[in-house]
Amino acid sequence: MTESTAARKPRRSAGSKAAGTTGTKAAGTTAGKAGTGKRTTRTTSTTRTAAKKGSEPELVQLLTPEGERVEDAAHAEYASYVADITPDELRGLYRDMVLTRRFDAEATALQRQGELGLWASLLGQEAAQIGSGRATREDDYVFPTYREHGVAWCRGVDPTNLLGMFRGVNNGGWDPNGNNFHLYTIVIGSQALHATGYAMGVAKDGADSGVIAYFGDGASSQGDVSEAFNFAAVYNAPVVFFCQNNQWAISESNEKQTRVPLYQRAQGFGFPGVRVDGNDVLASLAVTRWALDRARRGEGPALIEAFTYRMGAHTTSDDPSRYRHDDERAAWEAKDPILRLRRFLESAHHADEGFFAELEAESETLGKRVREVVRAMPDPDRFAIFENVYADGHALVDEERAQFAAYQASFAEAEGV
Template identity: 50%
Template sequence: MLTTPSAHDHELVAGLDTPLHVLDEDGTRRPDPLLDPLLSDVDVEMLSGLYLDMAVIRAIDDEAVALQRQGELGLWPPLRGQEAAQIGLGRALAETDFLFTSYRENGLAWCRGVSPGEMLAVWRGTSLSGWDPFAHHMATPQVIIGAQTHHAVGYAMATQAQGKDDIAVACFGDGAMSQGDVNEAMVFAASFHAPVLFFCQNNQYAISEPVGVQATVPLALRPAGFGIPSLRVDGNDVLAMRAASRYASRHLRAGKGPMFLEAVTYRLGPHTTSDDPTRYRDEKELERWRRRCPLARLERHLEQLGAPIEEVRAEAERRGQEAATAMQEAVTALPAPAPESLFENVLSTEHPGLLRQREQFRAFTGSLAPEHGEGAAA
């Protein structure tokens, strides 16, 4: 069993012993030789923008949870605590880079201009997808764990063959690292030198299973076995996440092949709104991670810089309320789809099996018509 990484492992994995970070928990800026060169453009305005992004996506997340509790949504996967990981990545990519995500990346959807109604459609059950992937350069959420990694690698190989500069990003959680799809995708990416970033948000739990059950060493070590370099980063430090994402982006665009980014973060809420996390984690652990809140950390840093923090807080409150109101209005305005639309947009061409199912559905609904009901023959 591997217990101590070799020198070669250290060449492939940065941040192995301590995740890379540039903001301490109290907001103090600290030097980092790898990330600092990628933060030369940082100023109060940019930092305030990142703070506002995180505050708005937290407000969106909280409102969606409330809507689910009110019976307006069937389900919602909260991201509270993971705002820095997603906003840091989202604000570092080019607009045309294509994202392939799982179901928790609503912070990335926000960065890509996805509207509240588009975010909610799937979870309300009025749409099979939610938004046009090509309008936002972001595929709709993938619920099958890890399947989107194959899609990302295929897209990256296609852009590479076409001579384009765009990259693909596959987003998944720590639980997906034990799925065959993710490991197969890394094999393909490494073998074909595909420009794809594997972005793992290690939020410490795969539903109720702690990450230590499936990984006795840092997850960032696994890609090293495929020859893929990794950065292990403090996922609650939005500046470190932005810098690491820029580093990975440059690596990919330089034709150096795939890269892996592990964001070490924490899911403060439940896995989904149908989950009860009090059954598998204790309050002390939760409180430790609350103190590492990504919004609070950046807020403290802004205070140290002398930023007009009260104005920033007020603007965050205004934008958050605006987003929450938009969600309240959007969820009830979503049109209920016709039942037969279930058979549309399933396959690109007609298929006998699908046609047969549609006819069976029509026969069934026809049998429910009044002339077929009780008393029709009387």
Template identity: 55%
Template sequence: MTMHQLITAEGIRVADALLDEFVDDVDGEQLRNLYRDMVVIRRIDFESTALQRQGQLALWPPLLGQEASQVGSVRALEDEDFIFPTYRENGVAYCRGAKMADALGVWRGNTNIGWDPYELNMATPQIIIGAQTLHATGYAMGLTLDGKDSMALAYLGDGATSQGDVHESMVFAASFQAPVVFFCQNNHWAISEPVGLQSHVPLAGRAPGYGIPGLQVDGNDVLAVLAATRWAARRARSGGGPSFIEAITYRMGPHTTADDPTRYRGVTELEEWGAKDPITRMHSYLLELGMLDDGAQAAIAAEADAVAADLRLACISLPDPAPQAAFEHVYVDAHPLLEEQRVNYLAYLNSFGEQEKTSVTVQGSPS
């Protein structure tokens, strides 16, 4: 299967018969903006990882190495398109306009949900592997019933392609020609299992078996990812149905901050992919174009540092939730068993006496 590419690892622009037309309008300033996005979200990722190591977050899923896949894909979408992410698309969320403090609240344990999905047209992070593809397909099927020309995009990893949810999603998407794009970030490792163990063929090569076109793209090439996603989006909006994109990238860090990747992968593999870094190649390409002087680089670095500083301050300033908050928004309507649990729990907290009491209420009245 052909892996489509527009910018090589050395930062050289190459032609691609399929993708070229989808980036004809991208000028130097837009290229620099794509580079800026990648630099900023890498800085966000470094800062969030540091916050976890310092005990400020319970967990963090790093995206190091996958910046081009996230930036290129989300920048190809329209505002009305709805995104269904996994738990690693924090770069997508940033580009979509999410306040990163909202994203960190979940990993800090201060809230059950991050941003408002309807403000960003982006669902909150999905922890259950592959479940978001069902949601995206169902949403896209609804769009066809409403006669809307927008679309849905579901992010998934290579590991998710072994899940039944993804199989069912692709069956329904093909059957009903739903305007949905399955965007698979093949980062080569499903936690500690290599992708070659899960599939002996390219993941994009599986899609035609469902009646869905599959496209493999260099996931470390932000311009190629932008073009590939525009290709799939045009198909979806014009009634062409679903598409499957396999972005070949690499997870440079751990699966999450609870993981130790040195136990299952070698140093040479990491060095090989380090030479294909998405930010480095874009940096080289912009220098060749004369679109990135010292002043522009300094401004982008300063912006990234400012975003990281705001992120840190917002994270450590997040207020702790009240004890009764755990019982809010569980059901749409009041539920007697949940109310009984709430009353019992707050009575338990109040049993510790005045000195250890927090301000809690039982059945709406001060206890």
């Protein structure tokens, strides 16, 4: 299967039994099957929204850095969402992460070669993005920031379409309604409000689809995010707030962002919050399925804090060596999300050397295609900026287009053409 085929066909999500939704009771809850649209009642343990005093914040982990499955009764409800996951699906998650990382590495290299103006790498955050992305259904709607390349992959967006904006040839190279994946948002935190408003509309329409908004730990300090939390809670909007806490808001550490674990903020707004091991793709998949499941059933918003690490720079204009130490990065390298799943696949005999060799060849093919497509991207039409400003024509836009056309024509006149 080529990378484009996998991107177009999302794997079965919470609504599929084979994907791990059992619909069984766990951890004192009344569970309904995901994706059925039934409005059932589920009691959520308060231990998810507040850590006990004097203890470390609770972390949902289903796969250790050594690649061993975690059997924890406290997290049985979440584990039930991946209880029936198949070896083929596990290999699919591994493939997603490997190819996403390769695409990301190619984009970084292209920026260094002058082919892109900027790039925001996701290196180290593959598990959080692939796990949560594969938890979504086709009818769910996703609101990303500018770093959700793995989620875009899961939603079926061709990876090369992500690069046009960073090359400066378009304002977003895909139709958001084609994949229910919104254009990248550069304004920090604003997409949380967009997602909440969209989710309120979903609820008014009586649909059973969910909405998910991605943002980082730095964006959690923006007023837009707190406003989104409040509106979502008051209107019981079916939205999941997925915060990728990669420890650094550019050069600002977590300690300068918050005095309490980010997931605990949800408690103050009246909805559940969960901290998940963001380098554990199984835990990220399970917790996001749980959150989207309850949102679709009309139980309101939830906050997921994916505790992960930004292995690279904030963007290619950043130098992280100026504000963080090498030993910190080395400690997180030992928790690498791809290596973690590979260890599990090998120990469980779910993948052999042939699988890994074939994937390496596919990775090389993807890298070659990305390089070729980017270098062949045409310059944009100068008048494209006036398109899609309004749903219908507008006199002011027509006037501005005419002024710009006259301005362009003046150069030809000056040159005597």
